[in-house]
Amino acid sequence: MKRRTLVNFLLLVSAALLAALVIYEPGGTDDPASPSPLTPLSRGEITRIHVKQDSNPEITLQKQGNGLWQMTTPLPLPASQYRVDSLLQLADTPSLGSFNIQDRNLSIFGLNPPKVVLTFNQLTLRFGNTEPLSGHRYVAVTDKIHLVNDSAYYSVIARPAAFADHALLPANSDIEGLTLPGLYLWHERDRWHAKPASEQITTEAIEALVNEWQHSEAMSIEPLGNKKPEGETVSLRLAGQDNAIYFVIIQRQPELKLARPDLKLLYILPPDSAARLTELPVSKSDAGTP
Numbered sequence: 001m002k003r004r005t006l007v008n009f010l011l012l013v014s015a016a017l018l019a020a021l022v023i024y025e026p027g028g029t030d031d032p033a034s035p036s037p038l039t040p041l042s043r044g045e046i047t048r049i050h051v052k053q054d055s056n057p058e059i060t061l062q063k064q065g066n067g068l069w070q071m072t073t074p075l076p077l078p079a080s081q082y083r084v085d086s087l088l089q090l091a092d093t094p095s096l097g098s099f100n101i102q103d104r105n106l107s108i109f110g111l112n113p114p115k116v117v118l119t120f121n122q123l124t125l126r127f128g129n130t131e132p133l134s135g136h137r138y139v140a141v142t143d144k145i146h147l148v149n150d151s152a153y154y155s156v157i158a159r160p161a162a163f164a165d166h167a168l169l170p171a172n173s174d175i176e177g178l179t180l181p182g183l184y185l186w187h188e189r190d191r192w193h194a195k196p197a198s199e200q201i202t203t204e205a206i207e208a209l210v211n212e213w214q215h216s217e218a219m220s221i222e223p224l225g226n227k228k229p230e231g232e233t234v235s236l237r238l239a240g241q242d243n244a245i246y247f248v249i250i251q252r253q254p255e256l257k258l259a260r261p262d263l264k265l266l267y268i269l270p271p272d273s274a275a276r277l278t279e280l281p282v283s284k285s286d287a288g289t290p
Contacts, residue, residue, distance in 0.1 A: 038091065043091055049062075049088075050117075051156060052117040069081065079163055080162070080164060093152050100143060101140060110128030110138060123141070126140040131147055161221045167217050168267060169213060169238070173239075174239035175214060180278055221266065221268070223265065231259070234246070
């Protein structure tokens with residue numbers, strides 16, 4: 001065995017033994033039969049979440065008066081409730097073991113510096129390495145280092161785009177105008193209009209298309225990057241909004257990819273979304289079906 005490999009192995013074993021000693025020393029851990037929560041906070045008490053990662057912009061999520069969450073940095077966007085819930089679960093996730101942080105060498109636990117820092121309101125959680133024997137993650141909270149199930153860590157390291165709501169439009173959006181390649185639709189005087197006009201374009205078809213835009217969600221969201229997107233453009237005019245929302249159709253198959261240049265985000269939707277979002281549905285009678 002090479003000397004460097006041997007040294008690394010001995011350090012790993014030492015860290016594991018040290019962790020075992022401090023966790024199972026008298027008074028050094030919670031009762032495993034009824035583990036304590038990682039933090040004293042309940043999920044309902046938390047109104048602000050901040051995530052600081054090494055290689056991504058910092059993420060701030062703020063609870064609104066209506067109970068919904070908003071991302072305020074790095075982009076002002078409605079937040080994904082699923083992602084918010086995955087973070088809130090960390091507040092009362094079971095502490096599988098804990099020991100006092102005083103006089104510990106934090107570097108051994110990957111806590112100096114920490115890999116990720118999560119803040120609930122004013123309470124900070126610092127995430128470190130995994131414990132070699134159990135695979136549990138070290139998390140420092142105030143004056144203690146805890147061990148938690150490592151699945152919790154993956155909720156914290158998601159990229160900022162993943163915390164955005166996957167809906168294409170804000171909740172309860174009222175679309176007043178929709179411009180598609182080769183077709184313009186607008187609502188005026190209590191009815192829908194189309195340009196170019198056609199007897200085959202029905203109100204029901206327009207409302208079905210508009211409904212798709214109001215309720216479609218992306219399978220995933222990725223950063224768009226700094227490159228200007230190229231493709232056909234779709235614009236939507238919402239009631240009460242001065243500026244239209246623009247999407248660029250980057251790709252139709254195998255998945256529909258819609259770029260939102262102002263937010264620098266790329267929405268990836270299922271394969272059948274291209275037809276549902278860019279074409280008027282054809283009625284059975286129009287299709288020749290009896």
